[in-house]
Amino acid sequence: MTKEEKLTQIKTLTKDLSEANNFYLADIAGLDSKSTLDLRRACFKSDIRISVVKNTLLKKAMDDSEKEFGDLKSILRGNTSVLFSNKGNIPAKLIKDFRKKFDKPILKGAFIEESIYIGDDKINILADLKSKDELIGEILTLLMSPINNVLSSLKSGSNKIAGIIKKLSEK
Numbered sequence: 001m002t003k004e005e006k007l008t009q010i011k012t013l014t015k016d017l018s019e020a021n022n023f024y025l026a027d028i029a030g031l032d033s034k035s036t037l038d039l040r041r042a043c044f045k046s047d048i049r050i051s052v053v054k055n056t057l058l059k060k061a062m063d064d065s066e067k068e069f070g071d072l073k074s075i076l077r078g079n080t081s082v083l084f085s086n087k088g089n090i091p092a093k094l095i096k097d098f099r100k101k102f103d104k105p106i107l108k109g110a111f112i113e114e115s116i117y118i119g120d121d122k123i124n125i126l127a128d129l130k131s132k133d134e135l136i137g138e139i140l141t142l143l144m145s146p147i148n149n150v151l152s153s154l155k156s157g158s159n160k161i162a163g164i165i166k167k168l169s170e171k
Contacts, residue, residue, distance in 0.1 A: 006057060009053075009054075009057050010057050010060050010061050010064065013053065013057060013058060013061035013082075014061040014064040014065050016061075016082075016084060017061055017062060017065045017067065017069075018065050018066055018067065020084050020111075021086075021088075021112075021113055021114075022084070022085050022086070022087065022088045022091075022110075022111065022112050022113065023082055023083060023084045023085070023110070023111050024082070024083040024085070024091045024092070024095075024107065024109070024110045024111075024126075025072065025075065025076070025080055025081070025082060025083075025107075025108040025109045025110070026080075026081050026083060026095065026105040026106060026107055026108060027078060027079050027080065027081070027104065027105060027106040027108055028052075028079060028081050028104050028105045029078065029079035029104070030103075030104055031102065031104050031105075035101075035102055035104075038098075039098060039105065042094055042097075042098060043083065043091075043094065046085075046090050046091075046094050047085065047086065047090070048083050048084065048085045048090060048091055048094060049083070049084040049085075050081055050082070050083050050084075051081065051082055052079070052080070052081050053080055053081070053082055054080075055076040055077065055078075055080055058076055058080065058082070059073050059076055067111075067114075069111060069116065070116045071109075071116060071118055072109050072111060072116055072118070075108045075109050075118060076108075080108065081105065087131050088110075088112040088113060088126070088129055088131055089126060089127055089128070089129045089130070089131065091110075091126075092107070092110070092123055092126035092127040092129070093127045095107060095123060095127075096123060096124075096127050106120050107119070107120045107122065107123050107126075108120075110122070110126055112126065112129065113132065
């Protein structure tokens with residue numbers, strides 16, 4: 001790889017890291033070509049962009065980016081693949097599901113909405129993580145619940161009163 005190609009790749013990675021709210025770093029070394037193709041297809045179906053990167057180029061891109069990546073730079077050893085996703089928990093779910101057949105990919109770390117997760121032991125936490133939109137929806141549902149209860153009580157009360165008045169008028 002020439003110096004110009006490296007600079008181009010660093011620029012591309014820097015742009016991707018700056019624009020991404022969520023990305024995962026994983027190790028897929030040891031997967032055969034069919035398994036790797038299956039993983040790439042699963043990523044495509046889940047709207048996840050996956051690419052294998054050189055650690056030194058990724059470190060430079062992290063340095064050039066405006067975001068703070070904390071300890072993620074320290075885990076960049078060996079084979080590294082970056083999985084970019086719009087939703088924070090989708091790559092973790094995909095990795096968990098893919099591991100039912102294979103022992104890879106291994107999660108190195110993740111950057112989710114400015115939070116950093118290091119280590120493969122965080123995969124279950126990340127898979128259960130709810131997106132910002134899901135949390136907002138749950139909060140709105142909780143806030144609307146008391147109002148709906150009051151409205152339904154008022155509606156049912158008016159039916160009872162109307163029924164009582166009707167019975168009294170018939171007598």
